[in-house]
Amino acid sequence: MYHISGKSQPPMYTQALDQQGREPSAAPESPEQAARFQARVDAEEKIEPKDWMPEAYRQTLIRQISQHAHSEIVGMLPEGNWITRAPSLRRKAVLIAKVQDEGGHGMYLYSAAETLGVERATLVEQLLSGAAKYSSIFNYPTLTWADVGAIGWLVDGAAIMNQVPICRCSYGPYARAMVRICKEESFHQRQGFEIMLTLARGSEAQRAMAQDALNRWWWPSIMMFGPSDVASRHTAQSMRWKIKRFTNDELRQKFIDVTVPQAQFLGLTIPDPQLRWDEAAGHFEIGPIDWEEFQAVLRGHGPCNRERLEARRAGHAAGEWVREAAAAHAAKRAAQAAA
Amino acid sequence: MSAPDARVRYLLRLGDTSLVLGQRLGEWVGHAPALEEDLGLANLALDFVGQARLLLSYAGELEGSGRDEDALAFLRDAHEFANLALAEQPNGDFGDTIVRQWLIDTWQLQLYAALSTSTDERLAAIAAKSLKETRYHHRFSSGWLARLGDGTPESHARVQASLENLWRFTGELFAPDAVDEAMAAAGIGPQLAGLEPAWSALIDADLKEATLRRPAPQPFPWHGKRGVHTEHLSHLLAEMQQLPRSLPGARW
Ligand SMILES: [Fe+2]
């Protein structure tokens, strides 16, 4: 179970596999192939790794799945920040298990991406070099214990909205990974809400802590659904391929409609003076989203972009000698077995 | 010391060792050499925090003054902690963590096997559960000890140095005091000296596999289980206890 990946493999091997992944692009895609593929997608058939698929479909999936995997991995950091300071042993155990689950999600997702012909080591390199994106939400700091509650409630809550439809994604390995992940995310969401509830019903100081966390996490959570539909580059094609089932704005609205009443139940105030119930539409309407902030965080200017990447790089660099030792040891054992 | 006091003391030693080690392992989460090790270390952390909760809850109940697992974990000062000094040693690099873990795992294999036949049935049940976990911990730590010891020249040198550094904390494992003797007399705990041969044999076997040298025995000035700690423990507790102490009486 505890194999080591990454640097232990000679770079040539990684490169070779990588090229293998891109091989289909060498053969021209005929309109007939594309039509047959779209017919299968339209018929809700699952596309499996060995099936023919358009190169753009493959690349879209690699980009989306790996970004998702990176988000799980970077997402371990803000909450991991409170493992050593969790205020009870039960909370400590639950938080360790939660952060561990997120690492597990990263692992399933890297495996799903690997079925498309790209190596995990390559994807990790892209994360560490800063070339790959991950969810901007994890570039915000966790300043108090209430942030752990707010992340579970809002960030895992938003992740569920995004991910439940992906359980029906046309690409089989991604859909199956997501079924497993969604079960755990809803558990995380309930745990986070329970932390918020305990704080909201606690002392004055605890209530203030909970409100402050909501103030800081509300808008970043709203932005987790990505740019609004008019500005989103990838939506239409992804919907045709049934990688996406709903637009960013549709998912965002679902999240708002579910979450506002939860905040009311907690007795907390959503930090949006323009928030109102639109009777005719049957939805909550929110004030304007600060897309400049979103773009700035994406470009690396969020409060913790530097710290998050540095932490990943430091862990990876400090582990170099360990990965080398594991590879050398495995090679010695293999040589002994062959002798 | 009365027999009930000795038993509470004894349970605190076991519980505090698990808690402090669990806290150290928790520091790794998100920062390990690879994702698999991150998950593996988190697993270990979870097991140790779980053991600590069972042991401290039981100690609190026996003590009978209304302290639960959290009061014991968060509201005692360093000198009241009774963990082995080995458990509180800093994580250092991955090799330091593996050596610390392996020394404790090899020890707990003997200890929990003995305690699973304790005349104290509740302790025996906790020990039996912990023994299963410890077998898995030992597979993890001895596996890594072998990879690092018999890996590259650099990893061999690094992990040998970790071993030389941490070996001085093993003396405490087999040095009985009045509490240990009272527990052995009551059939609650083992004679510590009786555990040493099997531990020593396992240490030698694992070291051979890892191509590492066993350091010479060293005198030790720490008695963690009597509350005499290294400088590291109070820092660990300052971090761990800060929040509950900042809002006394709050529920979390
Ligand atoms: Fe996750």
Ligand SMILES: [Fe+2]
């Ligand atoms: Fe989650």
